[in-house]
Structures are given as C-alpha cells and as structure tokens.
Amino acid sequence: MNTLFKIAWRNLWRNKKRSLITIVSIFMAVLLSVFMRSMQLGSYGNMTKAGISQVGYMQVQGKGYWENQSLNKAIVYSKELKEKINEVENVKSQLVQLQSFSLASAEDKTKGALIIGVVPEIENEQRGLAKKLVWGSYLSNDDKGVLIAQDLARYLGIIQVDKEIVYSADSLEQTTIEHITLLKDTLAIIGSGYQGITAAAIYPVKGILKFGTPQENGSLIYMTLENAQYTFSPFVPNLVTSVAIELFDKDEIEETRIEIQSIVGDKYDVMLWGEMLVELVQSIQSDNVGGIIMLGIIYMIVGFGLLGTVLMMTMERRREMAVMISVGLQRSRLAIILTVESIILAILGVIAGILISYPFIYYLFLNPIPLEGEMAEMMTSFNMEPIIPFSMDFSIFYNQALVIFILALLIALYPLFTAFRLQLIKAFNK
C-alpha cells in the first residue's frame, strides 16, 4: 500500500540531520569495508598467483610422494602418460621436474641440497627462473652446468659476496649492491639415486640464483631435467617427481582433478595447489579472519548508530502510532511502515557506499598501487608483482549490502515489537 511507504519515507526526513548522519555512517562503513576487503582479497590473489606460478594448479605425483618426498616414489613420465593427461580438455600444458635431496660439495665443504632437474626454457617461461639470476648465465636446454642458490654457493666457498653501500645524491636513501666473485667453478653431488643406486657427478657452475626465502636460498640447485635423470636414474629413463599442470579454466580445478585422477589411476596422486602450499593457505586464512573481525567491529559501530536512530524514531512516535491504530490501521501494517523505515535508511547508505566505492575500486583495480624499494624487492623475490592489487570480486560489494540489510532487519525487530505491543491508552497519555 502506497501510503504506508509514503509515511515511512516522509518520517525519515522529519529529522533530516539525524537520518543523514545515519546514512552517512553506513555509507562510510561500506566504503571502508569495501576498500579493506578489496585490498585484502587483492593481495591474497597476488600471493596465490605467486604460489601457483611455482607449483602449478595441480601436480601429478607418485602415490604418497608428497608425504615422503623420496626418489623411490618418483614416476616414469612416459609418452603414454603425457598423452593421457593431455586428453583432459582443461589441461593447457604440463611441466615436469625431478627433485632429490643430495649432498653438494666443493672441495672441503659439504651441505645438504635440493637438486631440481627442469626443462630450462619452459621453467623460465612459466616460473621466471632466469629473473633470479644474480651472476653468470641461465641454463640452455642441453646444458651440463648447474645454477646454485646464493647462500648455498657462499657456504660451499664457490663464491665470495662483497657488499657495497651506495648513497643516493641527497644521501637520504641507501642501497646495498652485492658484488659476486667466483672462487671455484665446479660442484660435486653425491647422493642416492632411484632404487638405491649411488648417484655422483661433477658439474660446472653456470650461474648463481637469489631467492626470497633463506630456506630456498640456502638449499636449491638447478640443472637440466636430462642431467638430473642421468645422474639419479641412469637405468630407468624419463623419471620425474612431479608433473605440474596448467589449466585453461581455473574455476574448474576440482572437476579437472577428478578427471585426471580417473585417467591416471590410483597409482598416482593428483595434488591441488592448496594442498601443496599449506602454509600460504593458512597464512591467508588467518589474515582473513583478522579482516573479518575488523569488518565485524565496523558493522557493530554502524549497527549501534542505526539502532540508536531507529530507537529514537520509534519512541518519539508512540503517540502517533497509537492514533493510527485507533483510527483503524492494523498493527501488522504499522509494523511494515516501521520496518521499511529502517531498511530505507540502511539501503540508502549501502547504495551510496557502493556507487562511490565501485568506480574508486575499479580505478585501483586497473591501476594497482606500485610499491618501491625494499618492499618491492622482497615481493619480487617471492615471485609476486610489487604492487598493492585490488580485487573487483562481485561478492565484496554484494556482501556489504547483504550484511547491512540483515543488520537493518534485526534492528527493525525493536519497532516491530513496539507495533505489536503498543498499549494505546499509555501511548496517548505520554
């Protein structure tokens, strides 16, 4: 009924200032929470992207390899297996690696290391390995040499690192430049290979890599897949520890996993990126909980603001309500008026908030805030783009609207209750 809405609408503007303050506070809350959420989800996206770039969306591995990363759980990457996987429609490309823990040594120093055999060209294309090179040159496809992580190389006495601090012209900023000098040009690897054979070989040092985490920086050695296979499994050809899979449609990851698993059979595990990047997923989850708590606080503040306005709007009109019921307005219809009032207040705030934040966030989505200096370096070393990205996920906007709408409905319970319980004579005597 049209007049009910007319009454509700006009009631809102009886105390313009109060209603505006309420609407503006909801507007600000929406703006703030959209901005916060967009930035959070954007950076999660950035982190996830970086993680996925290193392990792929999923990997086919030997059964149980992930729990116990032993060469004996490696698989033979036959033509047949490759083609089977390729038959799955959503599979874009496959990338294999052979990894094994071994001892690395140079003359008198020895240390445990993770040897990774890769297809150099594809590894660089998909994971940007060459970007991490700080000395020497990248591997060619039939290279006999190795690339060593910087801290490991230094520990083994293969390189010497001299630090030079450079000041900018106005002396306000300082940067550290590392000068690398090669001391030894060969590296020996000694370990056990596939099915217990002894693996031992000597490689020329081709280049030095610098990684983001000390853990990677102190342990990784890269060589060509062929080289690694020859060293660790000279008698069983085509041995790999993982087949990383790129997808066309990222949203169909679950379906694709099931499909691949059924094609390769249960001698293989198909691991999703989330199962491999457990720490990343956990740190995103805990950060996300923090974000949601912040949202909760913001909404509690606006909620109380809205509640205050609705309480006052209800209490100061008890007499008027009694009059309307006296002249024939059913209480249920009075309840509609009061509910509509609190919903309109909320919706105006939400609409304003979304109308303003949408183009703002869209701009930031197209032009993410670039980072500079150490922060940028750190992010790059973690394979992340050095930016603060913003997410345009529809759910960010939708969720704000939904939460505030539900809040308004909850708050409307008070006037609703009043409408049904109002004692006419008492209200008249006020």
Add this chain to the structure above:
Amino acid sequence: MSIIKIENLHKTYNETQVPVHAVRGIDLEFQEGEFTAIVGPSGCGKTTFLNMVGGLDKPSEGTVIIEGKDIALLSSRQLIDYRLQNIGFVFQSYNLIPVLTAGENIAFIMELQGKSKKERTERVKDLLEQVGIGEKIDVRPGQLSGGQQQRVAVARALASKPRFILADEPTANLDSKATEELLDMMAEMNRKYNITFVFSTHDQRVINRAERLITLTDGQVTEDISIDR
C-alpha cells in the same frame, strides 16, 4: 434498537498503590442520530468512559454492546477493523498524522477501507469543503491552526462513513470563534447524515448546543436529560 448499549461499566486503574475507580457502574443507551454531550469536571471519568466505548481500553467490568454485539468478544484485529468501519474518533489534541497533508490524512482512512482512488479523491475534496477548508487540501497539519486541524480531524472521522463519532473534548484547545464554527459544522453533519455524536466537554458553549446532556460525577451518571432545540 439502540446503537450503543452500555451495561454496568466499571474501570479501575491499579497502576499505583491506591486503586483509582475512574468509572463506577455506568448504564446507558445511545440512539441513532443523537447529539450527546458528556459533561463533568476534569477527572470525573469522561475520557476513560469514551475510550472504553471506542474499544481503545478494556473495562474492568461490564459490557459495551454496539449494534447488538459485545465488543469484548472481538479479536484485536477485528476490533481495529471494527473501529475503522464504524467509529470516527476526534481527539482533544487533533492527533493528525503529521507527515501527511490534510487531504492525505482523510484519504488514508478510506485507503485502509479499500476504497478506490477515484472515490477517495472525490470524497476528500467534498469533505474538506464541507468542513470549510477545501483550500488546505495539500497543507500539512503543522501549517494549520488548531481550529483548522480539528476540522480536518472531523473530516477524517467522517471519511469512513461511520455509524457514530466519539469526540473527547474536541474544543478544549480552540478559541471561541473556532469552537462555534466547529460546533456548527458538527451539528450540520449530525442533521444532514444522521450521524450519532457523543462528545465529552466541560465547555459551556458546547453544553449549550447538546440535545442530550449526561453528567458524570466521580465515574457515575448523576444526570441524563434531553433538550429540545
């Protein structure tokens, strides 16, 4: 048959330590078309009595029978609907809906009754002209004088074509000119449409116009006289 029949009506307020017997045993009947004033000093129970007749308050004892029906037997929804269809209220402090214009206040009642837009528009205009403020149709109550607001209130009470109108001291806040005009108007409605009016007052000017005069003293009827005018 009388339009309103009141039997052994009592009301006791128990809100304070000492119970207040506001109405103590009223028996009355009102006939269709009567123009009745309930008189008596402040605190004698006029408002309490009218509230019970209009179904806004529940008697402690006794019954209000309107057109043969005991209103105590109606559910709260039915009672509200009953008031909408049958009773017009005029209050001492006008009690118009402040966010609606004069016209909308009147149309609202008809809208609640489910009357068509066309019928509402015509009747609102007609009613406002009858109460003498046709030109104020789009003005909100806040911009009207007390007398004008009470005219709108009477028009609102008439809008639903009720069987009777209950008015609690309708002139208490009006000056003498506005009082006379309102009384003229109510008397005319009474004559023209045979609408039953029951109003409470302690204003001599109003008493002078009543055709039946019921005097309340301490919640009891002490005098009930008809006057031929």
